[in-house]
Amino acid sequence: MMALQHAWYENKKWVWLFLPLSILFFCISSVRRALYKLGVLASDKPNAFIIIVGNITVGGNGKTPTVIAIAEHLMQKGYRCGVLSRGYGGSQTSFPHFVSAADEPSLVGDEPKLMQHRLSCPVVIDPKRARGAKFLVDAYQCDVIICDDGLQHYALERDFEIVVMDGRGLGNAKLLPMGPLRELPSRLKEVDVVLFNGQPNAALTIAEDKLATMVLEPNQWVNVNTGEKCATLPVIDDQVATAIAGIGDPNRFFITLSKMGISCDKTIAFPDHYAYQLKDIPKGMVLMTEKDAVKCSSFAHDNCWYLQVSGNISANIYQLIDNKLKLLQQQV
Template structure:
């Protein structure tokens, strides 16, 4: 239903417009307070790059963060990542992730980033506290914040927005009548716009999510996703249909698809009720980080990677490398 409202297909969005105006008024007032100096943003002693979005729901932001971290690491840049840690409840904040950190403590996305990249990751509701924790623990040359475009309490040196190239901005209205956290005009003030799927417009950087081999959660075996049999697919991400479409494009038609709420966690019994004997449970990598400790032999996940063919992506990396090493402005 929410997708129909946000796309404008359902007239119910008109009933929510008063709440949207209130949302826009409050968020605009907060942004203005930082702009005119009524509130002061904290600036880190190293460059900060925000990777965020203008809409609620999954746009492919976390794969972009992972891509940036891995590519900068390949260039010899020391990177740290901060996140709010949505979906987790840590015993204390800021929380520096390690190999034993659970998604229940840090949230699924920070754990995924840490496991994929090995880079230092810190979470805290106040992102400045997470940055300070990273600085105290090591010497990162650059900080990437996973989400936080609207978190103006943390000053930033670069802003990167990830856009769903298929859905774009729906009906264009603020939450809750539409999907917007900020209006589309905000793109005019950011440093880069990365478009996931669809058709990139002038000045935007085109990206595709490329699936890898399916991985067994229990033993690490890898195989082509098209070779999996009798699949029940689940996705607890911002936009589950994208995962199901990826499976079909990879030559797999699941017997059943189960969309979950973003960050939703099921227990073992709930997961077991989703499939029958002889069926295979296939999930996203973001889901898989929550279930490794309880994995069954028929549980698999499909990792995806951000793939760029646009030279603008390399120029973006050049800019961030220069920023991190002090050779850029």
């Protein structure tokens, strides 16, 4: 899978072997969306403001820190927020499922577990988003629901759509499996905001009134095993330091470390949502993302640290959300 992803962003010609499958994917996805628009396939929406934080490409690019930042903003405004996720990578089979502090990432998925750890609002997983959203309203009286992913899950109607992108842009701009696209690039014109994790991609033309940016800012280092927190790493002379990352773009984490002036003897990239085992953790100092840490906490040694980051999002995205919320409230 990683070889195919590299081919998408390196414009390899052999991806044309998948052309028949991409045509089939386009036909199925287009017909499916049309059936939802026509009402042939049922869609639903509970009595809450629904925000979708998704993307039109496969792979991680910053949706989770976006969800956390928006949830924190709206909770400060007094809204009763809930977060809804599919629970990708988890083994849970009974839905909807409230993510508790006792749940293991292997049960609920790494990203829902991370969000449960960082947020004070309820986090629920359910592959059927409309059902999960209704549960958040009925059980927790949420008036705003933020969906981590789900842009293409049209069974859940929505009030506000955010597409998150990073510097990789659209890759070769081809649909799955020839390229990374879940939908055509024209979909970007329909959403409320296109949020770039980092600098906007110069190859894409996005209307200024729907363009926003996010910078992932390091907060502190946290010991995976003990929970100890510190602003700078407790460096020991001549120790070997290894950085590991199992996220959508591992190189982004390694570049962050370099910008912080941290030199690692070795970097190891794992697939997104990788299920870590004890054998994957090197000896010596190990540096990882928070998403990795939630899966390594039960077997990490005392010199494993994760970098806690926060998404610093440009203020215009909050203003757009606040304005639409106020407008809908006035119409009630």
